[in-house]
Amino acid sequence: MSIRNQQTKLNIGLFGFGVVGESLYKVLLNNASLNAQIKKVCIKHPGKKRNAPQELFTTDADALLQDESINVIVELIDDADAAYTIVTTALKSKKAVVSANKRMIAEHLAELLDLQQQYNSQFLYESACCASIPVIRNLEEYYDNDLLQGISGIVNGSTNYILTRISEDNLTFNDALALAQQEGFAESDPALDIEGIDAVNKLTILLTHAYGVVTDPQLIVHAGITRIDEQDATYAKEKGYGIKLVAHAKKLDDGNIAAFVLPQFLNKNSQLYNVKNEYNGVIIESGLADNQFFYGKGAGGFPTASAVLSDLSALRYDYRYEYKKLRYQQPSELTNDFYLRVYVSFDALLQVPHSIFERIDEWSSNNKRCSVTGVIHFSRLLNSDWWKKKGTSLILLPDAFTTYEPQREKIADLELALA
Numbered sequence: 001m002s003i004r005n006q007q008t009k010l011n012i013g014l015f016g017f018g019v020v021g022e023s024l025y026k027v028l029l030n031n032a033s034l035n036a037q038i039k040k041v042c043i044k045h046p047g048k049k050r051n052a053p054q055e056l057f058t059t060d061a062d063a064l065l066q067d068e069s070i071n072v073i074v075e076l077i078d079d080a081d082a083a084y085t086i087v088t089t090a091l092k093s094k095k096a097v098v099s100a101n102k103r104m105i106a107e108h109l110a111e112l113l114d115l116q117q118q119y120n121s122q123f124l125y126e127s128a129c130c131a132s133i134p135v136i137r138n139l140e141e142y143y144d145n146d147l148l149q150g151i152s153g154i155v156n157g158s159t160n161y162i163l164t165r166i167s168e169d170n171l172t173f174n175d176a177l178a179l180a181q182q183e184g185f186a187e188s189d190p191a192l193d194i195e196g197i198d199a200v201n202k203l204t205i206l207l208t209h210a211y212g213v214v215t216d217p218q219l220i221v222h223a224g225i226t227r228i229d230e231q232d233a234t235y236a237k238e239k240g241y242g243i244k245l246v247a248h249a250k251k252l253d254d255g256n257i258a259a260f261v262l263p264q265f266l267n268k269n270s271q272l273y274n275v276k277n278e279y280n281g282v283i284i285e286s287g288l289a290d291n292q293f294f295y296g297k298g299a300g301g302f303p304t305a306s307a308v309l310s311d312l313s314a315l316r317y318d319y320r321y322e323y324k325k326l327r328y329q330q331p332s333e334l335t336n337d338f339y340l341r342v343y344v345s346f347d348a349l350l351q352v353p354h355s356i357f358e359r360i361d362e363w364s365s366n367n368k369r370c371s372v373t374g375v376i377h378f379s380r381l382l383n384s385d386w387w388k389k390k391g392t393s394l395i396l397l398p399d400a401f402t403t404y405e406p407q408r409e410k411i412a413d414l415e416l417a418l419a
């Protein structure tokens with residue numbers, strides 16, 4: 001019988017019993033209205049002590065995937081390759097699937113789109129982006145292409161938590177990271193958080209629902225927070241800025257989309273400035289309504305489980321992503337042809353070529369470090385590693401997008417020379 005029928009129990013096969021899996025288990029114990037139960041949990045390490053009856057657990061994936069009475073697979077593991085096998089097998093056997101695995105989804109989105117169509121299966125993953133904030137469904141359902149001028153957001157809770165602890169409690173980077181791990185915010189491999197890869201994976205998924213762009217996450221320009229230097233923090237303090245890791249997707253005048261994840265200085269009047277700890281925040285630039293702001297917990301067991309629960313409940317009314325921007329509208333394309341206002345700081349011994357800047361606005365140096373602010377063409381960040389070297393940090397300035405026009409600048413220079 002269809003799971004649409006409220007009388008049909010959602011018999012869940014759960015993969016993973018980590019921070020999120022256990023939270024979901026606890027939540028479902030107290031949620032009678034959904035008529036759902038976890039029938040089996042597949043785990044990797046059987047020896048580990050778990051807060052649930054022993055008979056619930058198995059290490060045999062097929063005990064879930066081949067069990068016909070299990071009508072929903074919930075995948076909450078951190079191994080993206082294993083998650084891919086689990087999710088694709090389940091979709092092919094027409095079980096409904098809920099996943100939180102942003103990396104697996106981002107890396108296989110094109111194929112997952114095809115599978116959903118081919119097998120007419122339900123696949124929901126709201127918890128994969130910004131945990132508790134319902135950003136995917138909103139982008140998918142509400143924001144028609146013309147309304148959506150841009151998205152900018154803090155989409156990784158761990159890096160935001162680390163930056164907050166460093167700036168508010170003067171913790172070292174490593175101590176702050178250890179705390180993020182203890183709290184269960186960080187990935188098992190925290191490099192994914194601190195190098196900006198988790199944020200890129202989430203941006204990749206958001207691009208599909210916002211603009212119909214399906215892209216390889218590895219092609220998206222990104223940096224994390226590991227190269228932010230003490231002097232950058234001093235600069236931020238002097239100017240009254242905060243530093244955050246921000247994902248951007250912006251529709252440019254030609255209709256193409258600029259997308260990247262980079263650290264950014266934020267003014268106090270930015271809605272993202274006050275997003276602290278493991279919270280996430282997403283600003284939607286709407287064509288007719290100015291900015292709209294989504295805010296909520298972006299990592300952690302219960303916030304993530306809340307989005308999984310919402311997906312389980314959506315299965316009941318046969319909700320599925322239609323990928324409307326991709327299928328019913330003209331999908332947008334990514335572009336590298338735009339200018340950004342940036343700050344770059346580097347050890348005095350290292351050379352950052354002047355020629356990468358279209359315009360230099362400020363320059364300062366002492367015996368330890370130099371910094372420059374100015375305008376660069378985005379293509380300067382592609383296939384080049386001058387800005388990724390140890391000892392170099394690149395941080396976007398507030399209002400980073402600029403309508404820099406080389407011709408107009410040249411004329412202005414000429415006029416100045418002639419005056």
Ligand code: HSE
Nearest residue numbers: 156157158185186187
């Ligand atoms: N490691 C992720 C984060 C978990 O910190 O945002 C939630 O996706």
